Amino acid sequence: MNLILLEPGDFSTTGTTAEPHAPAIAVLRERRFQHVAEVHRAEVGDVLKVGLIDGQIGDGKVIERGDRHIALEISLHSAPPPALPLTMILALPRPKMLKRTIQHATALGVKRLYLINAYRVEKSYWQSPWLAADKLREQCVLGLEQAVDTGMPEIHLRKRFKPFVEDELPGITANSRKLVAHPVTDTPCPIDISGQTALAVGPEGGFIPYEVEKLQDAGFESVHLGPRILRVETALPVLLSRLFPGR
Amino acid sequence: MNLILLEPGDFSTTGTTAEPHAPAIAVLRERRFQHVAEVHRAEVGDVLKVGLIDGQIGDGKVIERGDRHIALEISLHSAPPPALPLTMILALPRPKMLKRTIQHATALGVKRLYLINAYRVEKSYWQSPWLAADKLREQCVLGLEQAVDTGMPEIHLRKRFKPFVEDELPGITANSRKLVAHPVTDTPCPIDISGQTALAVGPEGGFIPYEVEKLQDAGFESVHLGPRILRVETALPVLLSRLFPGR
Numbered sequence: 001m002n003l004i005l006l007e008p009g010d011f012s013t014t015g016t017t018a019e020p021h022a023p024a025i026a027v028l029r030e031r032r033f034q035h036v037a038e039v040h041r042a043e044v045g046d047v048l049k050v051g052l053i054d055g056q057i058g059d060g061k062v063i064e065r066g067d068r069h070i071a072l073e074i075s076l077h078s079a080p081p082p083a084l085p086l087t088m089i090l091a092l093p094r095p096k097m098l099k100r101t102i103q104h105a106t107a108l109g110v111k112r113l114y115l116i117n118a119y120r121v122e123k124s125y126w127q128s129p130w131l132a133a134d135k136l137r138e139q140c141v142l143g144l145e146q147a148v149d150t151g152m153p154e155i156h157l158r159k160r161f162k163p164f165v166e167d168e169l170p171g172i173t174a175n176s177r178k179l180v181a182h183p184v185t186d187t188p189c190p191i192d193i194s195g196q197t198a199l200a201v202g203p204e205g206g207f208i209p210y211e212v213e214k215l216q217d218a219g220f221e222s223v224h225l226g227p228r229i230l231r232v233e234t235a236l237p238v239l240l241s242r243l244f245p246g247r
Numbered sequence: 248m249n250l251i252l253l254e255p256g257d258f259s260t261t262g263t264t265a266e267p268h269a270p271a272i273a274v275l276r277e278r279r280f281q282h283v284a285e286v287h288r289a290e291v292g293d294v295l296k297v298g299l300i301d302g303q304i305g306d307g308k309v310i311e312r313g314d315r316h317i318a319l320e321i322s323l324h325s326a327p328p329p330a331l332p333l334t335m336i337l338a339l340p341r342p343k344m345l346k347r348t349i350q351h352a353t354a355l356g357v358k359r360l361y362l363i364n365a366y367r368v369e370k371s372y373w374q375s376p377w378l379a380a381d382k383l384r385e386q387c388v389l390g391l392e393q394a395v396d397t398g399m400p401e402i403h404l405r406k407r408f409k410p411f412v413e414d415e416l417p418g419i420t421a422n423s424r425k426l427v428a429h430p431v432t433d434t435p436c437p438i439d440i441s442g443q444t445a446l447a448v449g450p451e452g453g454f455i456p457y458e459v460e461k462l463q464d465a466g467f468e469s470v471h472l473g474p475r476i477l478r479v480e481t482a483l484p485v486l487l488s489r490l491f492p493g494r
Binding site for chain 1: 249328351354355356393394395396435438439473474475476477478480481484485486487488489492493
């Protein structure tokens with residue numbers, strides 16, 4: 001937890017409309033309290049790095065420490081790191097990898113993620129309890145806390161490949177450069193591109209030819225990452241670092 | 248397992264010096280047998296991708312399938328992907344991350360890895376049973392099988408930071424460009440460099456200033472990856488993809 005992520009509900013009423021110039025106070029309980037108490041070992045007077053979800057980053061000064069809560073005086077003053085100009089389209093990974101993949105993608109600055117079906121996505125993966133909105137959000141929070149970012153990604157689940165690619169994908173990727181990571185192509189993945197980008201990554205074993213064709217029909221260009229076949233959790237940082245090395 | 252990694256001991260004597268032109272036969276048992284039988288569902292006549300440790304890549308044609316073994320006729324004909332021109336120096340990660348980190352690094356083409364101590368490496372990490380040579384090798388095998396590579400990395404454990412950096416590091420990084428990933432610097436990590444490189448990556452929380460100074464004394468230049476703080480398992484693919492995007 002390199003950043004304590006605050007939600008609007010963490011703030012006490014002080015500092016809101018009643019007294020607009022009073023300092024804003026946030027109260028941490030449960031998981032964040034425990035982390036701050038046990039890992040940071042924060043005492044009154046310590047200053048911790050905080051950020052407001054979808055807002056700025058700043059300092060939280062410990063002004064009160066109870067047995068089950070910590071109160072912080074909050075001062076927000078810095079912009080979070082820039083978001084990647086990316087729409088990520090990812091075949092749903094196996095449950096074991098899903099949590100890590102969401103955390104990695106969030107930590108790397110992905111803000112718009114579509115988890116989609118594909119032929120080689122096992123049906124059972126869609127039953128994972130980790131696909132519930134609150135569980136996905138938990139993983140995003142962990143990724144933001146790790147990377148010192150505040151912008152909550154939006155995650156969309158699309159259980160049917162064809163209608164997604166035919167009906168929805170053209171709209172959400174309009175004005176984007178469209179790439180699909182596909183080992184069987186001669187075009188290497190470009191390096192350091194600018195502008196809006198859409199990147200599709202297949203499941204273990206890759207998209208099947210039909211799926212690659214459908215993506216190509218939607219304007220996606222196949223690119224490869226070299227001779228090595230990487231797991232999605234390794235391929236994702238490699239791809240994003242290669243497309244956006246400056247971010 | 249995108250590649251079945253063979254060891255010299257897998258080969259029956261056929262095809263060796265006794266009959267130099269006879270086909271080479273390799274026999275798989277246990278883990279590799281199970282994988283090939285259950286995941287690949289290989290039958291007699293199927294051709295699987297194989298590679299000889301530290302040797303070439305090629306085809307393995309199933310010529311016999313028993314209840315507990317599979318025999319392959321081996322034909323090796325292609326070079327493995329190129330190794331990264333890199334000496335990686337990594338503060339020992341926590342045991343939970345160690346296995347994945349070794350697998351990732353191997354899959355990405357790291358061939359020379361030093362796991363070293365640092366102030367923020369907890370003493371207990373050095374007690375991990377996963378540091379035994381055979382356990383490290385297992386993770387390397389998984390990384391090679393994933394990435395379709397054959398070159399076994401060499402992994403060295405160095406439990407004392409100062410003697411390593413002062414006495415050994417200059418020798419093993421001579422003629423290399425030397426970089427240390429360190430968030431607190433103004434120099435961004437370079438992109439697409441060529442030539443021998445040494446890259447040091449700290450523990451969670453980073454190297455302490457004394458350690459960074461010692462590395463700088465040894466000729467290491469501090470470079471950062473941008474405003475995001477990444478876990479070692481994410482930072483590693485990002486760094487390597489950035490330094491060697493073409494590999």
